[in-house]
Structure formats: C-alpha cells, structure tokens
Amino acid sequence: MTKPVLHIIRDQHCWLHAEKIIWWEEARSIIVSDLHFGKTGHFRKSGIAVPQSVYKEDMQQLAAMIAHYQPIKIIAVGDLFHSHANKELDWFLRWRQDFAHVAFCLVKGNHDILSPDWYAKAAIDVISDYYTEGPFGFIHDTADIPEEQCSNYYWFSGHIHPGVRMEGSAKQSLRLACFYFQQQYAILPAFSRFTGLKLIRPKKADTVYGIIPADQRFQSPPSILRLQ
C-alpha cells in the first residue's frame, strides 16, 4: 500500500490513496467510484479478447485496502458494475463472501443495470438517487445533485473519470488521473484500470491531487501528489 495524503474537509479526515480510494476516518468507510467490475468479461463474451487479469488485480487491490483499514462500510458512488451479469460477477460474489462483515453501499450509476435480486444476493444496499451521512452526500454524477440539497452537504461523486493535464516548458506535458475537489463537491478518479480519462480544467480555487502511476524503470510505486 502506498502512503496516503490527508485532505480535511468539513472537519472530516479523508485519506487519499494512489490506489484511487478515499479512507474516511470518522465513518471508518472506504469511498470509491467507477469500479466497472465485469467489464473485461462483458468484452470477452462478445469476442473481444481483453485480458481478464485487469479485473482480477482490481479486485485484489480493493481487497488489500479492505484488509488494511478493516472498514465497516464501503461506499461506491456509482458504476460498480459495468453491464449485465456474467461469470465474472459470480467471481465477485465469491469475493464478496470473504468480506461479508463489511457493509456495501452503492449509489447507482448509469452502468449499474443489474436486477434488485442480484444486488440482494450480493448483499449490496442500492440507493438509486443519493446517500447522505454526516456532513457528506454521495451521488454518481454531480449534475444530478438536487439544487435544494446542494449546499447542505459536501458531495462525493464519480462518473467522469477525471484526469488533469500538466504542462511544462519546452512543450512537455503529462496526463494524470486525479482527485478533484471543488467548493461543493469532489470527483473521484475511476478505480478500474480498464477506463480512460476525461480531462478537467480546474479553477484557481479548486484542489487537485494527481496520481502518478508506478514507474517500472525506477521500481517506484504509484504515488499521490497535491498539484494545486
């Protein structure tokens, strides 16, 4: 596990990880977004041979974070699953049993189209609009935050898979996945490795944490760095 950075918001301690999760200390919860579980299986079932190990490593990564923090709850802010049920999701069910004591709360995203029975079987509490706890609100897409509720909570969301472009002199540039904190809400990076990036344009008052991927040439692990 890599060294997290602390971001305090509304007096809550949020530990941001290069593994693309947030550990919310006061609530003993892991916040995560856009896991897209079952995506490799969905592709493979249609004859597109993407490697399944991407999915396997994603599950292992989440398991490692759970093992480390021993959370009472995981809050997924949408797109936990990529598409229809497939065998890879049976694998998830088995994985889920290993953490049966951890509550799993899913705020539905546009990709979460499985049947209520399936979620029940997986012991996942599904919330279709938004979830609130303490000073925080949780929703998949910030565009859907109800106006009257907007200022009552600080919101956590996902959906866009945010990335940031850094530019240096001599035409240098880099794209990094990021945690994006604005005044009223935060957008989490996509947890799944099988996702792309959508570049954001942060404003001056925003806070951005970039995730620097592992650099194998130097055997350096991924790390997280506050960019602004």
Added chain:
Amino acid sequence: MTEPGFTIINQWLAGKGFQAFPFQEAAWRSIVDGESGLVNAPTGCGKTYSVFLGSLIQFINEHPLDYAKRKNNGLQLLWVTPLRALAKDIGRAMEEVINELGMQWRVGIRNGDTDTSERAKQKRNMPEVLIITPESLHLLLAQKGHPAQLETLHIIAVDEWHELIGSKRGVQVELAISRIVHLTKQPVSLWGISATIGNLDEAAACLLAPIEKAPVIIRAQMDKQIAVESIIPEEIEKYPWAGHLGIKLAERIIPIIEQSNTTLIFINTRGMSETWYQTILTVAPHLAGAIALHHGSIERELREWIEESLHTQKLKAVVCTASLDLGVDFRPVDTVIQVGSPKGVARFLQRAGRSGHRPGDISKIYFLPTHSLELVEAAALKNAIHAGTIESKTPLLLCFDVLIQYLCTLATGEGFRPDEIFAEVKKTYCFSEIREDEFRETLLHITQGGDALQQYDEYRKVEVDEGLYQIKSRRIAMRHRMHIGTIVSDAMLKVKLLSGKYLGVIEEYFISRLEPGEVFTLAGRNLELIGIKDMTAMVKPSKSKKSIVPSWMGGRMSLTANLGEKLRETLNEVIQSNSPQIELAALTPLFDLQKELSHIPQSNELLIEQISLKDEHHLFVYPFEGRLVHEAMAAILAYRIGKIMPITFSIAMNDYGFELLSDQPIPVDDSNVQELFSTENLTADIQRSVNASEMAKRKFRDIAVIGGLIFQGFPGEQKKARHLQSSASLLFKVFSEYEPNNLLLKQAYQEVFDQQMEEVRLREAMMRIQQSKIVLQYPTQLTPFCFPIKVDDLNRNHHSSEKLEDRVKRMQQQLESNTR
C-alpha cells in the same frame, strides 16, 4: 493466333477502327495458354482490355460454335479493384463489348454500395464477370454457399495492384486468392495489372505465390513525356512555414486554369483542399460553378456528380486529394497542379499522368510549393524523373491482424479446418514465413481469447466443433461482417443540416473540440455547429467570414527514401553548380541566410544545429530521410542522450529533419556526437527506444480495429454496443501491462520495426551518417532549415529518462514560477 477467339476479337476491333496494341496481344496469348502474370501498363491505354478481352477469347475458343448463345455460364472472371468508384465505369466498358459481340455474358458489381436484392440475385445466379473490392471479396467468403458460386471461375484479375501491394488491403487480396484457387474445378489464372513501380518482379511473385507459378510479365512500352514546371514565388520567404506560402500563390494558378481545358489540382490533405477551394473562389469569383472540390469526406453523390462532370467537360478545375489518384481517365484533363510535396517520385508521376493521355500527348504538371524549401524537392523530383528512379512498394509480411480477421471471416462462412487453411495461408507471400506455433497462437486467440485457462471466463468468438472452426453466434457473426476490411478511418461523425440533408463526414477528434456556435468548413461551405447527437453533427449554413478548417490527421505521408536521397544530392548543386536549376536559383536568399547563420549540408555531411532560447533547448538534426525514419532516429538519439543524464524530450519532425526539445541543456557536443550515431548496440537500442516511444501505440489503433478489438461506430449499433467501446490507447495500456505477449500488441511493435525502424534501412542511414562529416553548429537564432520543423507541431512524441515523479514535481515548480 488463328483460334476463333482471336479472329472474332480482332474483327470487332477492326470494325471500330482500332488495332490491338502488342502488349494486349501478348496478354491474350498468355491468358489463352493458361499462364498467369502481370501486365504493366499505365491507365488509359487499354489495360482493362488486355485481360478482359483475353478472358472473352478464352471463352470463345472453348465454345466456338455457340459462344454467343451460351447463357448462365457461372462466374468466369473475378475483377478485383481497389476503388468502388471505378467499378461502374469498368463494368460499362465491359458490357459495351459484350453487347457488340452479341454475347450473353452479364457483368455484376459487388461492393459496399451494392444493395441486398442485387446481392441475393448474384447469389442465386452469378454473373460471368464480377467486379469486386477486396473487402467485398472477403464478405463473399463470409457467406455460406460461396464455394458453389466460385467453382466455375477461370481468371482472377487484380487491377491497380501497385496500389494494393504494400498495404493490408493487398494482404487481404493475397489471402482471398489463396482460398479461392482451391475452390474452382479448373486451375485459375491470376493476372495483376500494375503501373510502373520499382519492384515489378516482386509484385508479380507476391500475387502469384498461392499458385506457385512463374509469372509472365508483359510491359506496355509506352513512354510518356512529362513536362514539369515549378511555380516560383516572386518573393522567397526566408523562414518557410509549411502551408503558408501556397495560398499566397493561388493567384498564379488562375491563368493556368484559364488557359487549360480542364485542370486537376492535387492537395495533400483534405483540410488544405478545403482552404484551397475557398481561396480560388475568393481570388477568381468568376470561376464559381466551374470548379469543384473532391475528397474522401465528401458525400458520395456529390463526388459521383463531379466525376461525371469531369468526363463531360463541365468543369474547368477540380481541387482534389488522393481521392482522384486512381481511376478511369478523364479525357478533358490536360493539366495537373501538384500543391506541396508529393512525397515520392511514383506518386508524382502517377498524378502527372492524369493529364494528356492520348498517345503522343505530353503530361503537363505544375509544382506549387507550400513553403519555399519545397522548391528543393521540385528540383529533386526533376532529377529523379530524369534518372528514372521510381520507388518500390514492399509487400507487407506477417500481418496477424489481417489473418485474425480472415480466419473469423472463414469461420463466419463455411467454417474452416486449421490444417487445410494453414497450408494455404503459408503459401501466400505475406505469410510464407509463418511458423506453426504462431498459427496455433492465432487460433488460440480467436477461440479462447488469448491466455487460456482463465477462471470465470466466457470468451466467445470462434467455436470448434469436431475440428471445424465456426462462428455460431449470429450477433458476433453479424458484427464481424460489418467490420470486414483493413481501411481504418478515424472515428467519423456525419454532418447534417437541420433539414436532415447529409453533407459528409468529419473527424470526431476535430468536432469534439468545437463549441456549439463555432463555424467550420466542410465541402467548401461554412457551417455553424448546433450540436452533436447520435454520432451526427447538426449544423446550419453560416455567413461568418471566419471559420476553422478541420485538420485531418491522416494524409501525412512520409518522403520516400528514394526522393530523400535525390534531395540530399540536389543540395550539392546549391554550392557546387554554377548554373543550378531554376528552383534552386530562386532560393538564393534563403540559402544565403542559412549559410550565414549555420551551414548548408552536402550529401556527404550531416548538419546538426543546437539552439538555446530562454529555457528551451533545441537540437535539430537533418538527415533528409523522410518523416518516418526521422521519428525512429529521433527516438534512438533521445534514448542515447537520456543515458548520459535524466532528461525529457519533446520530439518533432518533418521530411528533412527532426528536433529534440528539452527544458534542460542538451549534453551533445563534438566529443560525443559521433557516438550518438554509432551502429554499435544498434539492435538493442532500437528495441529499448521503441519500447519507450509512442510509435507502437499509434500503430496499435489500426491493428486493434482490423483484429476486431475495437468496433468503429456505425449507425444504429452505437447505443446497443456502447458498453463495448474502448479507446485504442486504453487497450494498448491494458495489454502492455497485463498481456505483453498478446499477438496484436506484438504486431504493433513489429510494424514499427519493419516499417519505421527497419533495421536494415536505419543501419544504412546511421552508417551513412557515420561516414559523413557531422557538422555541429550553434546558431544564435532560428535558421531557415529548422523553422518549418519548429512550427509544425502535430504529432509530437515524447521521450524521457527521468523519473515520472521528478518530472511532475519540476513541472509544478515551473508552473509556480510562471504564475509568480
């Protein structure tokens, strides 16, 4: 030649006042004798007749008494053509002959435009001649029952083989032929028809490989006179800026257009062709209605109308791209203008040949430079034409993406048995070196989706049933059929007016950067973007004077090695000759400045310029080897310098040289520059620098589409398939990390090796440089040579030997110091 076929055909020709050319008669003889081979003839001199009439003669000889009455003979002649626009004209010409001979043969056309009822009719009852594109040929193989349709076949003709060979479409043709020659009752003759290329023998061997026959090569001896004239700007800009000069010269072409019957104006990119069309109308409004714009993104009906109008001499000039490189001749065309570098001698000659086809006519071509340095290229082109050096088209080898697609095609149709298909595939030129284990890996890829024994896996594509490999899922089969082909276009959006009128297509890459309300140019019209919905850009006409011209990423070809060499030699003239060619003489002011600030390299020298401006450090290198080789060489140099110290480069190149740009001083001087071009450890350094570069990633996009990993969008399917979409760069990342041995990923690297970092050619170039004198200059300001590289910013590559984290931190510091 007393057989009845010859007599009848010669009588028919005589009746029309024609006489067969000797090369046509030679081709007929060989066809009747059952030979196979290649006819080398330019367009517009009866090459179609050389093979088509041979096929008729053969038939008449076999049925001398009732050849005119025989109906429903089944398919006799398969005519493969790379351009569907050609099919109609060729078909019409063939039908004319058949009718005049009173025969009952039918001519069918099969391509993407053929409607389903026509296809069904062909399925029940094949015409004697089928004109088909390589893609439709594979679609035919994806149909059940195709063996019965092909069993009567006598001749396969591959038209414009010089266009197909060296591309993946050529590989497609090779594979289809390897199958079809085993489906006929009688041995098939194979005939390629090709314009002149440097390796005609290899081209013939490549085509004929599946039938293992020695090729007969028939050359039409038709020497074409070509007159080349450069349009020389009155004032030479000393800092050439790609694309800027050309437009200023637009006025100069108006008199050329006016004095000519019909003029074709070839522009290298679609974006520039839009600009040119607009500019000509601005400087010569009286030409409105008499000029047209023709390129691949323009709606088909409009394109067909333009072609028709060219035939009937209704147009004074057409601004076009490679879209009019091929095809039947437009008789009225007597003048061609080439705007910008044609990148190769062969292409230049081909374009020149689009004018003045009648025997004895002179092909007239004007060269209009888009920046002043291109005048050197004009001089080099003239030298090359004079010396008669024409490029070769090297056939591609071991294209696994095309093989994967082909095997899935067979699996969609009748299904296949691996042993039989392996033997056939191995006989093709492309796959002659394929090993059994590689074929097995390909089979595993399509049956198990790569690494086997995955848990919870439901991979489904090709299924094996008692040794027969088949695609059984109707959905997967349908999707495969819709994606047969090897031409990978960028993701395209349709452009429509609010009324629903369709205007053409545009790259998603371009349009996604526009905001609604912005104005862009397509098909010569200014259009305001209203919004994007369901893969369609809705627009309305705009009167705005300002508009953004789309940049089509494609169409940036590289200078050929051949022309590069001529270019280096031509530069010698600048210094050595007392009476240099007119183009070079015109460039005197530019050369004077280059000499003053730096140096003009001779063909036995390599010029390197190091220029430092503020916190930017540039290293410009001028090997004159073409963009592709420069990209590879730049990557190797960046890698080697990166070993001296951790440093990050941004890399740009054009056909003359490349630039390494860094925010730190670049540690290159007289003491180590020789070593940077050393051929020692070259193989290992190529390997390492390829891995670090972005070249393979760019190759991977085409491969992923051809190999069936990415679906190019098509109407109606988007919504259903949206959970199956991913970008090539994402797939590249995923495979690199999780399945580095993946067949298609390996191919991306292999293509970089073979096509760009071709060790032999790179080694030759490096050896040439080693034996040259390296001239290192430290100009205090930008030079005429480096300017076009510096301002041409598309496709920058990056190479870094720094730790990622350090780079991010330094950029952060730079940002902070900038804002302070």
